[in-house]
Amino acid sequence: MIKKSIIAVLPLFLAACSQFSHSLTSRTWHNMNAKYNATVDASVYFDYAEFKIDSVHQDNFSDILPILPAIDSLETAISKPELEEVIRLTSIVAERHSNSKFTDKSYLLLGKARLYEEDLTNAIEVFKYLNANHKKANYKNAALIWLMRAYLENEDMNKANDVAEALKSVPLSKENKADFFQIKAAFHQRNGDEALAAVFLEEALKYMDKSPKKARAYFIVGQLFNKLNRGSLAHNNWKKALKSRPSYEIEFNTNVELLLQGNKLGGNAIAAFNTMLTDRKNVDLKDKIYFKMANVRAENGEYPKAIEEYSKSVQLASDKDQKAVAYQKIADIYFYKIQDYALASSYYDSTLTQMNSRSEGYNAVKAKSDYLADFVRYKKTIVTEDSLQALAALAPNVLEKKIEEHIREEEAAFKKQQAEKEKQEQVAAINQSANPNAWFFYDKARLTRSRAAFIREWGNRPLEDNWRRRSRETGSISLKVERGVVGQDDVIPTDEEAKAKEEAQQKKLFEGKRMALMNQIPISKERLTASKKKQEEAYYNLGKIYHLQFEQEDNAVESFETLLTRFPETQYRPEALYFLAISKKGNNQSVYRDELLEKYPYSSFARQLKRGNAAISEDLEHRAEQSYAQLYEAYLNGQYEQTLQQTQKALMDFTGTAVEDKLAMLRIMLLAKKRDNNTYRIALIDFVRSYPASDLKPRVDKMLETLVEKK
Known part of the structure; x- marks a missing residue:
């Protein structure tokens, strides 16, 4: 009888608990399940996911920090399990408990999780759905705010701005105001408007609780105002950062900024940085200290010292971003200040090896590295071909003597380099021996030195049994067959024979080098023509790089004029005349203009010169x-x-x-x-x-x- 009663009541109970029912029983049951079986856990997982993402993110303090770091799937991948769990749990609420009061919160968490996974299309759709289909104003507004963030990450600035305009007249809660003003500040920062970014971030700070994130925001406001030459406002915000429970990294960099600000007012930043280097708390931050010291040196025009300290920063840095920015600073000094383009090219290449290819400045550095490499190659071509042409003009006996002198100089330079290398290895060995716990096979210098000593004593022998024996008779005759010495007796050469063999090898090596050099010298008419063609190309390309990339008009004019003088029939004459005609530093612009229009009237350069900058309707x-x-x-x-x-x-x-x-x-x-x-x-x-x-x-x-x- 009881069983029959339960069976009879069960369908009624299940119907009352349907997610499509709005009865008190149904709503209570679904609220309880949505909260304790999904939403609470999803919130915990999401908070932990954010914590893990923040923990792996590394700020680049060599520049103004981003208010909201761009969402990068390489960083957020660490939280993939947690984000997937958030998506699973919040989907349960949407599918099984649609009449609960926790649906709005679940949709918001779902959208955020999709956003952090860089699933921008679905994130946008979730935020749009939440805003359009749910009644709680707080969550509808939050959906719009995070929709703005999603558009920002999608680089759709127009739509992000439209959402911001729609939110202007909407009353927001404290939490929503903090998010809105922070995202609005990030929007202006990405648009390059630092002043508005600072204003909106200051507004966001009014609604943020004291935390490391708030300290970071104060630090960024200080950076923005500092760039805008509002020193007192920057100082005030940095002081507030120190009072807002900052992370040690923010605290350290805030103190550095205050120190640098004091240096501009007559303080001694270098002495303070040297003191910081001796502080045990800063052992892991020495690369940052050297970097900041180098910045001060560079601002004071002490470029050799700056390069030395940037190099120390590179050596001590553990993360690639720090290495990349230090390399780039060195490259910039060589490029803009010292104008040693060969070294600048080398350091820009080093920058690229450490730089994230997805970072904002990567393409600019890549372009600079490419045209600098071309520049160095063209410069080298001119010098090399000039030298080879000069050698080709010499009498045969004089040429032979010059080649021999060149080879001897190269050999002497190589020996000197090897001696210097051995000296450095000896110093390294002495330093290594000071550490009794260092294992021999971890020391590359000692391994190399020991191997060289072994070869001098025993020769370059393969790893095998009985390696000490001159003749190995163990095993079978196949060993000698393999060596090709069956039937031969081992004969130890005399000192005279060994010396004669060494001299023959040296003579053969010398002859190889001599022939290699002779093959480069443009002795024949065809080779001389090819050599001059290389120089023609080099002068033309150098002129373009000077004009278009370096914006060095004097050097551009010199290159183009040399091209026209040395190669009057050059195929590049119309273009060279065009660049000379438009140059602000040339003395004969009208002459070049007249020649271009008279001799090459239908070339694109003549047409462009006549047309000027007129607009195309x-x-x-x-x-x-x-x-x-x-x-x-x-x-x-x-x-x-x-x-x-x-x-x-x-x-x-x-x-x-x-x-x-x-x-x-x-x-x-x-x-x-x-x-x-x-x-x-x-x-x-x-x-x-x-x-x-x-x-x-x-x-x-x-x-x-x-x-x-x-x-």
């Missing part, structure tokens, strides 16, 4: 397209002579339009019909240099190759 583009269509039709009808004249005029009239490359290509085709090979060749070369991104360039390249083959 839609009407001009439309007329250019119509003109090209008419001219091309005339070409198809065989009207070559008249069409060529009209095309050349159209190129002048429509320089800078979208069809300019098509008009230039049409002119090339008309010149081919006219069989004016010289003008045709110049037009092809001009097209390749002027329109490198044109879809027609591959066709022009083939035409140029065919022309060269016919020659």
